[in-house]
Amino acid sequence: DTGVSQDPRHKITKRGQNVTFRCDPISEHNRLYWYRQTLGQGPEFLTYFQNEAQLEKSRLLSDRFSAERPKGSFSTLEIQRTEQGDSAMYLCASSLDGSGANVLTFGAGSRLTVL
């Protein structure tokens, strides 16, 4: 297993377009997280899955954002009708379980630029 993979690494889009990011976690990891990081800030929690179930979403996550993890394997994060404020690094991470006592393994991130 080569770790957590994210695709694409970079995405430039025009305002109003839809974008989708994919995350492939470490295969035996049950928990999968999505975070967003903007310049000068730490990773901001968006949502997480335990297997295929989406257990929590940030109150900051607008209705334009949706995430799925079908079959508890890879996950997708879709942003509809992108806005310039969506420009950020979108980080995916996975962990063995969701207890919090196990480390998160992060992907390299998907950087979104909305023009």
Next chain:
Amino acid sequence: ILNVEQSPQSLHVQEGDSTNFTCSFPSSNFYALHWYRWETAKSPEALFVMTLNGDEKKKGRISATLNTKEGYSYLYIKGSQPEDSATYLCAFIRQAGTALIFGKGTTLSVSS
């Protein structure tokens, strides 16, 4: 809203200097504290997970302590090297099973 505060925001040291950073978190309902190192153009990498008051962890020249009663953790780097240049993130979990809440990080720059 849970706030995790890290200080200083950035730090410049000379090679060989020892340094430390602070992470402050709510002292009530503590479950675990994580430290990560994030080098430019790489993924954040886990350093430590600490769960017990008084925990001390060490990995090479880097060590961390935890005080859950007063709500802080220190990260120490002994004899800083240029390769230690990175952003150091701490993350707090108030309850098992919930999401990690990250601070803004401390960016360390080590000059040779």
